[in-house]
Amino acid sequence: MNRNVLLASCLSLMTMAGAAHAEYLVGIAGPMTGQYASAGDQIREGAQQAVADINAKGGVLGQKIKLVIGDDACDPKQAVSVANTMVDKGIVFMHGHWCSSSTIPASDVYNEAQIPMATVSTNPKVTSRGLKNIFRIMGSDDQQGTVGGTYLATHFKGKKIAVIDDKSAYGQGLADETAKALKAHGVTPALRDSITAGEKDYSSLISKLKADGISVMAYGGYHTEVALILRQAQQAGLKLTVMGGDTMTNSELVTAAGPASNNVLFTFAPDPRKNPEAAAVVKEFRDAKIEPEGYVMYAYAAMQLFAEAAKQAGSVKYAPLQHALATGDFNTVIGKLAFDAHGNDKSPGFVVYQWHNGKYDTVK
Amino acid sequence: MAQAIQQLINGLTLGAVYGLIAIGYTMVYGIIGMINFAHGDIYMVGAFIAVTSFTLLAAFGVSSVPFALLAVLVVAIAFTSVYGWAVERIAYRPLRASNRLAPLISAIGMSIFLENMVQVTQGARIKPIRPILTGGINLFTQGTFTVRLFETQILIIVTTVALMAGFTWLITRTSFGRQQRACEQDQVVTKVLGYNVDRIISVTFMIGAGLAAVAGVMVTVYYGVVDFFIGFVVGIKAFTAAVLGGIGSLPGAMLGGLIIGLVESFWAAYLSAEYKDVASFAILILVLMFRPTGLLGRPEVEKV
Numbered sequence: 001m002n003r004n005v006l007l008a009s010c011l012s013l014m015t016m017a018g019a020a021h022a023e024y025l026v027g028i029a030g031p032m033t034g035q036y037a038s039a040g041d042q043i044r045e046g047a048q049q050a051v052a053d054i055n056a057k058g059g060v061l062g063q064k065i066k067l068v069i070g071d072d073a074c075d076p077k078q079a080v081s082v083a084n085t086m087v088d089k090g091i092v093f094m095h096g097h098w099c100s101s102s103t104i105p106a107s108d109v110y111n112e113a114q115i116p117m118a119t120v121s122t123n124p125k126v127t128s129r130g131l132k133n134i135f136r137i138m139g140s141d142d143q144q145g146t147v148g149g150t151y152l153a154t155h156f157k158g159k160k161i162a163v164i165d166d167k168s169a170y171g172q173g174l175a176d177e178t179a180k181a182l183k184a185h186g187v188t189p190a191l192r193d194s195i196t197a198g199e200k201d202y203s204s205l206i207s208k209l210k211a212d213g214i215s216v217m218a219y220g221g222y223h224t225e226v227a228l229i230l231r232q233a234q235q236a237g238l239k240l241t242v243m244g245g246d247t248m249t250n251s252e253l254v255t256a257a258g259p260a261s262n263n264v265l266f267t268f269a270p271d272p273r274k275n276p277e278a279a280a281v282v283k284e285f286r287d288a289k290i291e292p293e294g295y296v297m298y299a300y301a302a303m304q305l306f307a308e309a310a311k312q313a314g315s316v317k318y319a320p321l322q323h324a325l326a327t328g329d330f331n332t333v334i335g336k337l338a339f340d341a342h343g344n345d346k347s348p349g350f351v352v353y354q355w356h357n358g359k360y361d362t363v364k
Numbered sequence: 365m366a367q368a369i370q371q372l373i374n375g376l377t378l379g380a381v382y383g384l385i386a387i388g389y390t391m392v393y394g395i396i397g398m399i400n401f402a403h404g405d406i407y408m409v410g411a412f413i414a415v416t417s418f419t420l421l422a423a424f425g426v427s428s429v430p431f432a433l434l435a436v437l438v439v440a441i442a443f444t445s446v447y448g449w450a451v452e453r454i455a456y457r458p459l460r461a462s463n464r465l466a467p468l469i470s471a472i473g474m475s476i477f478l479e480n481m482v483q484v485t486q487g488a489r490i491k492p493i494r495p496i497l498t499g500g501i502n503l504f505t506q507g508t509f510t511v512r513l514f515e516t517q518i519l520i521i522v523t524t525v526a527l528m529a530g531f532t533w534l535i536t537r538t539s540f541g542r543q544q545r546a547c548e549q550d551q552v553v554t555k556v557l558g559y560n561v562d563r564i565i566s567v568t569f570m571i572g573a574g575l576a577a578v579a580g581v582m583v584t585v586y587y588g589v590v591d592f593f594i595g596f597v598v599g600i601k602a603f604t605a606a607v608l609g610g611i612g613s614l615p616g617a618m619l620g621g622l623i624i625g626l627v628e629s630f631w632a633a634y635l636s637a638e639y640k641d642v643a644s645f646a647i648l649i650l651v652l653m654f655r656p657t658g659l660l661g662r663p664e665v666e667k668v
Binding site for chain 1: 366367370371374375377378480483488489490492494495498500508509510512514583587588589591593594596597598628629630632633636637638640641
């Protein structure tokens with residue numbers, strides 16, 4: 001009896017594996033649920049559109065590609081089990097994960113299974129562990145922390161600056177790098193502290209900032225907390241300027257914080273929506289009622305990266321695909337991508353943006 | 365000094381919210397001896413109903429703030445109590461006779477279900493509302509620091525005090541309160557005396573959910589932002605408050621909530637926001653070491 005069950009499951013596994021080869025499976029993973037699920041939405045929307053477009057143009061090496069969506073909820077443990085499931089399903093390329101704390105453990109699984117991956121996670125550790133399969137299509141926190149910190153040190157001379165993070169791998173990494181950049185310019189942070197993400201009440205932190213006369217906050221973390229902090233600061237009569245990282249691109253910040261969001265500065269790669277070569281794709285998204293903000297275009301670019309690399313390699317097997325990714329140049333909607341020996345984007349570049357009445361734009 | 369008073373106000377407000385939610389945990393524990401881990405998510409559902417009703421009222425052009433608040437409170441309490449009733453009926457009643465772990469796991473399952481249901485139906489994005497009460501009183505100024513008491517903070521503290529008073533009256537003076545206390549002592553005897561135990565437990569769940577809905581409305585008005593995940597952290601804090609005050613004790617839940625709110629505020633203000641949760645949980649551990657039943661809890665008498 002037991003043997004029959006085993007046999008049957010083996011057979012069904014084999015047929016599943018057989019079916020999988022009729023098309024190439026490409027994985028995406030991120031927080032599809034959980035408190036950062038809106039970023040997951042962006043990744044999914046971007047990747048789905050890209051896959052539809054690539055398939056409409058004949059697919060990759062004559063095969064259609066199919067998306068496998070994994071939900072890690074930004075939980076490192078769940079990320080590893082998602083990675084195992086992805087490997088099990090036989091994906092040939094991975095875009096993800098999103099939270100650095102998920103990407104780092106999951107990438108070990110993909111590395112062992114020899115699956116190349118493109119990620120937007122910005123923690124320096126993501127690419128500094130010598131893994132050959134990982135390629136980052138965005139800059140890293142040391143780069144964006146330096147840009148943000150330098151901006152604060154030069155534009156807010158003489159103001160007291162607090163450096164706050166949310167204890168996540170991403171937030172803490174970014175805040176540390178920002179503090180380092182501030183110190184390099186002779187500015188000592190007036191306060192270095194951490195908050196608990198997911199809470200709603202930050203009034204005690206705000207009263208403390210107010211009492212210490214701090215009006216500028218460099219923040220490492222996600223937009224949801226910044227929105228609450230700003231709203232509560234405004235209520236408490238504290239005009240607070242915030243310098244954040246790439247996560248502040250989310251327009252939820254504006255809906256939640258209201259006009260106070262005009263005081264948010266952040267670092268992000270040059271806006272892919274302004275890339276003239278991306279105009280057609282941007283229009284496609286807007287026609288589908290999706291604003292290609294934040295990570296939407298990055299997910300789209302990751303799929304393009306896979307399609308182009310597979311074309312250059314002439315295969316989706318690990319060795320040639322990895323070689324193509326490591327050595328090639330790729331045209332994507334976020335611009336030209338090429339990677340250094342660690343898998344970092346060679347010319348990421350960060351620019352300082354500011355929200356203004358619901359839109360963000362670069363500031364000098 | 366000025367900051368200390370501001371932090372006191374902040375802490376009391378936060379503590380009042382924790383206390384309101386903690387009552388839901390403590391009541392259910394008092395009556396059927398189980399921890400309703402879905403309670404934090406019931407609070408989240410209450411907050412969502414509040415956001416929906418505020419938006420609807422605004423769409424109909426209701427501009428009177430007191431009327432809007434009252435209407436939203438009534439709607440939120442009504443709908444959320446139905447949730448409370450349904451959760452008990454579906455997830456706990458069928459398991460009441462089984463061992464103690466089964467309803468606990470069922471509660472955790474219910475919590476995950478509610479979170480995901482709201483995420484799927486309402487979307488993962490945060491839902492903001494326009495500020496409703498924006499005013500406040502400047503109490504006094506010291507140096508450059510002005511101590512402010514917001515209208516929302518007054519609303520939260522006054523509502524909490526009123527509810528606590530009403531609640532104490534309900535438990536100690538009414539016939540239903542007597543039935544509840546009887547149920548707490550011995551369900552079988554209560555049944556023998558001719559009371560409908562199932563009904564008492566159902567109503568208890570509905571009251572707990574109603575209080576969570578009040579907390580949900582207050583938080584929506586105070587912070588202005590709601591997402592499907594807010595029940596988790598607050599739920600854990602409120603549960604801690606209930607245990608700290610002595611689970612099963614109503615004044616204990618309120619006291620526990622206030623202590624945690626104040627500790628968090630002052631710790632974040634004078635020591636480090638990074639370790640404020642460590643501080644609250646350290647206090648919990650200390651209290652449980654020296655008073656295992658919590659601050660106001662009665663020692664459990666083994667029933668023979």
